[in-house]
Amino acid sequence: MSGGPAPERRERYARPLLIAFLIACAADLVGVLTGPDALHLAAKPLLMPLLAGYAVARGGPRLLTAALLCGWAGDVFLLADSDPAFLVGMAGFAAGHVCYLVLFGRARGALPPAIGYAVVLIVFVALLWDGLPGGLRVPMAGYSLLLTAMAYRAGVLGRYAATGGALFLLSDALIATGVADWPQLPGHGFWVMLTYVAAQFLLTLGALAPGRGGGRPPRATEPPPVSRSAGPR
Template sequence: METRYRRGAGQGDHRRVTRLLLRAFALAAAVDLVSLAAGWDIGHMVAKPLLMPLLAAYAASRGAPRLLIAALLLGWGGDVLLLFDADPAFLAGMASFAAGHVCYIVLFQKYGTDIATVRARGGFLAVIYVVVLATTIQSLWPDLPADLRVPVAGYSVLLTVMAYLAAARMGRVAGIGGVLFVLSDTLIASGVADWDQLPRPDLWIMLTYVAAQSLLVTGALGERRLPGAAYGEVRSTTP
């Protein structure tokens, strides 16, 4: 009886920590987005670097694999680097995000839906993503600075592969996250290309980015073959 009580108390503490981390992430996201909407730069500078560490801590508390944690922390590296308005920082930030996409790609390949199912639904999706990728690069290419054209194109390929695998192997929630990631980074690239922007462009970039990472984590942890999903099921059913 005493052992069962201690085990139940420990599980309750763990669930409270998990909920606290999720609420802290939501609060940081709200502060960041409100700051961007209000033009309060200090709020954005403080809140943005907190986002991915909090989301990574939440995922870790759910028993997420290292690849998912690494993808989020590499996203944090990109977030911090992109706070600096300089070409070297932009390239380093893009490299950090690219490494994060590689982690996502390996994660989705390792834990996603079996290949037979992917073949059944993936062909049409692949065509769509290839067309979007080719159209985007072709449209942006003439207006991008010459030294950024090849890096942006290479990054776009990795981003598109990640988004495709999220949809094809991890399901609808992660798939929407992948699409939003593509949209967020396309907004960034259109700014670099000096295209006309929406009012408060950083707000829309961060809104789609935060939603993208949140949905990728939610979709990944909801996938039955992912360790975090099994971990959550075991914890919820242990007496």
């Protein structure tokens, strides 16, 4: 007999993993907003492994799993408050963006005009430049270019992924303003984490959509999907 039933067995874990991810997100956001710090330190490292497990259970592409696990590495290193850990964490996220870019490159779809993303990148880096520590200026500029390219290309997978890319851009922009000592919004860390987890979740949903990033198509016993003629989702 073939190994056909294995995907169905994996699918049984998809809902529990998704619920566990959402619970971990709630715990992390509560920890960031109200304390204690131990709640944030315990919940944050669980987020991306749980989301990656959900993607695997749904039959998602390996590049999506790799991107999420690279995000996990970035999450862990950013828990340490030091410049070397920040650079290593940024490298982890950069590797994740490369995975996303390769994944997006395999898809076909409409993209928004690139000029808007280019203007945002140039203006934001120019505004931040003088406030950044000297050793972080070039790495953050390079990272910002890679992140902006990922956010732009995410649109090829539809509205969920496009929104996820934009939220990732916003989340990292909030982090960058903190590094540059700009005035911060009340609950700064909460907004950073909220936009980040929403970004990764929406990127995952976009990549798992049948015909988009390589997620498993519906089984023959399931009802046919709604026609896509009305929109990209």
